[in-house]
Amino acid sequence: MRVGCPKEIKNHEYRVGLTPGSVREYVAHGHEVIIETKAGAGIGAEDDAYRAAGAKIVATAKDVFEQSDMIVKVKEPQPSEWAQLRDGQILYTYLHLAPDPEQTKGLLGSGVTAIAYETVTDDRGGLPLLAPMSEVAGRLAIQAGATSLQKANGGRGILLGGVPGVLPAKVTVIGGGVVGLHAARMAAGLGADVSILDRSIPRLRQLDDLFAGRVHTRFSTIDALEEEVFSADLVIGAVLIPGAAAPKLVTREMLSGMKKGAVIVDVAIDQGGCFETSHATTHSDPTYEVDGVVHYCVANMPGAVPVTSAHALNNATLYYGLQLADRGLKAIAEDRHLRAGLNVHKGRVTNKAVADALGYESHAPEAVLKIA
Numbered sequence: 455m456r457v458g459c460p461k462e463i464k465n466h467e468y469r470v471g472l473t474p475g476s477v478r479e480y481v482a483h484g485h486e487v488i489i490e491t492k493a494g495a496g497i498g499a500e501d502d503a504y505r506a507a508g509a510k511i512v513a514t515a516k517d518v519f520e521q522s523d524m525i526v527k528v529k530e531p532q533p534s535e536w537a538q539l540r541d542g543q544i545l546y547t548y549l550h551l552a553p554d555p556e557q558t559k560g561l562l563g564s565g566v567t568a569i570a571y572e573t574v575t576d577d578r579g580g581l582p583l584l585a586p587m588s589e590v591a592g593r594l595a596i597q598a599g600a601t602s603l604q605k606a607n608g609g610r611g612i613l614l615g616g617v618p619g620v621l622p623a624k625v626t627v628i629g630g631g632v633v634g635l636h637a638a639r640m641a642a643g644l645g646a647d648v649s650i651l652d653r654s655i656p657r658l659r660q661l662d663d664l665f666a667g668r669v670h671t672r673f674s675t676i677d678a679l680e681e682e683v684f685s686a687d688l689v690i691g692a693v694l695i696p697g698a699a700a701p702k703l704v705t706r707e708m709l710s711g712m713k714k715g716a717v718i719v720d721v722a723i724d725q726g727g728c729f730e731t732s733h734a735t736t737h738s739d740p741t742y743e744v745d746g747v748v749h750y751c752v753a754n755m756p757g758a759v760p761v762t763s764a765h766a767l768n769n770a771t772l773y774y775g776l777q778l779a780d781r782g783l784k785a786i787a788e789d790r791h792l793r794a795g796l797n798v799h800k801g802r803v804t805n806k807a808v809a810d811a812l813g814y815e816s817h818a819p820e821a822v823l824k825i826a
């Protein structure tokens with residue numbers, strides 16, 4: 455198969471869908487790999503490194519889209535990208551369609567077969583292609599939160615860890631999955647007073663075990679949420695219902711009960727965000743303020759640390775990328791975890807949570823792929 459990778463064009467997105475190391479693996483499987491010039495510049499991977507790995511370098515994204523049977527990317531396609539996709543082509547990338555009707559329409563119109571990294575599953579109930587970026591974003595959320603809490607940046611001017619004789623900041627993490635765990639680990643490491651809320655009691659048990667009392671866990675009711683959010687200096691939004699738009703757990707009204715200069719980092723913004731007042735921001739203008747509360751809502755946080763992120767992402771995407779390149783639609787038809795990743799196929803929505811969120815008819819992957 456001809457496998458192509460364009461340079462990412464989202465605001466300050468420096469990751470790349472295929473590292474030179476991944477290219478070498480595809481080439482070893484007998485595939486032709488087409489890379490847009492400078493696609494790896496953001497991680498210090500020059501065109502020559504791609505050539506050495508066996509890739510062909512082309513001058514424009516247009517060349518990549520025209521010449522490839524499968525496109526491997528990082529972020530959801532931007533309008534100029536979805537306009538170049540076509541029927542019979544496979545797209546393998548993050549999509550986050552539930553909060554994005556325009557992109558969904560674009561992908562449906564193109565006829566492309568689109569696998570969303572964020573809904574591919576594994577045998578343990580996890581999301582293996584989302585997890586590495588959630589690890590990065592969870593850790594970064596505390597760095598972003600700490601910076602936003604500084605007075606000059608609009609925050610209330612509190613140091614996460616405090617100092618001897620002065621109490622640390624209080625950090626509330628809503629959603630104790632991968633993002634939540636990694637955010638809590640960083641915040642606790644810096645000496646903050648950390649609480650994690652989740653609706654899953656088994657998950658709260660796991661977290662309690664892991665942190666051995668260093669972090670408080672709470673079942674997430676409206677009461678508990680209010681209490682935690684009102685007393686917090688920093689709130690991390692980290693809930694997920696796979697494929698679906700994030701539930702709005704913190705309402706506009708609740709903001710008025712928060713401390714002035716408190717900070718919200720809504721990591722779940724790529725699924726629409728879990729604060730009613732969240733809207734997506736960019737790395738060039740990451741924060742805004744509502745009712746005295748600083749909001750940080752960057753939808754591609756891992757793009758800020760592309761060297762770490764691109765390698766972690768490629769480690770996770772390589773296996774299924776090779777399956778798709780080796781066997782095409784057959785790979786999707788025969789693997790239930792890859793079928794869970796199929797969001798759009800030949801003009802149909804094939805993920806129920808996405809279809810429900812956007813008012814489309816949902817088609818089972820098995821039906822559109824004609825599996826008996």
Ligand SMILES: NC(=O)C1=CN([C@@H]2O[C@H](COP(=O)(O)OP(=O)(O)OC[C@H]3O[C@@H](n4cnc5c(N)ncnc54)[C@H](O)[C@@H]3O)[C@@H](O)[C@H]2O)C=CC1
Nearest residue numbers: 587588591629631632633652653674693694722753754755
């Ligand atoms: N902004 C960015 O750059 C990035 C955003 N993300 C996003 O972060 C979000 C979280 O991802 P993960 O941690 O990997 O998901 P996850 O599935 O590991 O964890 C989500 C957690 O939310 C909990 N949850 C669901 N509903 C809840 C509720 N009503 N109250 C409390 N907890 C609830 C679940 O029980 C689960 O433990 C996703 O939207 C993901 O796409 C991930 C990476 C980068």
Ligand SMILES: CC(=O)C(=O)O
Nearest residue numbers: 587724753754755756
């Ligand atoms: C998961 C996601 O949205 C990202 O890595 O940018």
Ligand SMILES: [Mg+2]
Nearest residue numbers: 530550724753
């Ligand atoms: Mg987005």
